[in-house]
Amino acid sequence: MSRVRPGRDDSPDRLYTLTGGRSSSGSTAFDVVTLVVAESDPVPGMQSEHAAILRMCRFPTAVVEVAAGLGLPVSITRILLADLHDTGRISARHPRPTSYRLPDHDILEQVLVGLRNL
Numbered sequence: 001m002s003r004v005r006p007g008r009d010d011s012p013d014r015l016y017t018l019t020g021g022r023s024s025s026g027s028t029a030f031d032v033v034t035l036v037v038a039e040s041d042p043v044p045g046m047q048s049e050h051a052a053i054l055r056m057c058r059f060p061t062a063v064v065e066v067a068a069g070l071g072l073p074v075s076i077t078r079i080l081l082a083d084l085h086d087t088g089r090i091s092a093r094h095p096r097p098t099s100y101r102l103p104d105h106d107i108l109e110q111v112l113v114g115l116r117n118l
Contacts, residue, residue: 029094032074034095038053040054049070050089054084060093063081
């Protein structure tokens with residue numbers, strides 16, 4: 001996948017302009033493995049990075065892949081994704097937390113006793 005704008009620098013001024021000066025994505029949290037899916041096509045006049053995201057995400061695409069495709073830091077990409085999410089242009093499929101259950105208390109006691117007997 002190629003960058004949206006090959007040869008452009010990632011200077012602080014450019015990144016500031018891309019995000020409108022924002023440093024966080026607001027209330028929308030995107031994990032690096034969150035899958036993003038475009039819900040609409042790009043429209044004329046749209047910021048080029050937003051349009052590129054919509055083209056990239058025709059199929060579920062991880063946030064980290066979007067960042068790599070844009071050639072931008074993940075933090076900046078999250079802000080751009082939040083813009084699109086807030087306007088309904090993308091949907092996000094967040095990873096499900098792994099449910100982890102501790103072993104039964106009796107089993108832990110037995111293991112502890114076994115270790116002490118060694």
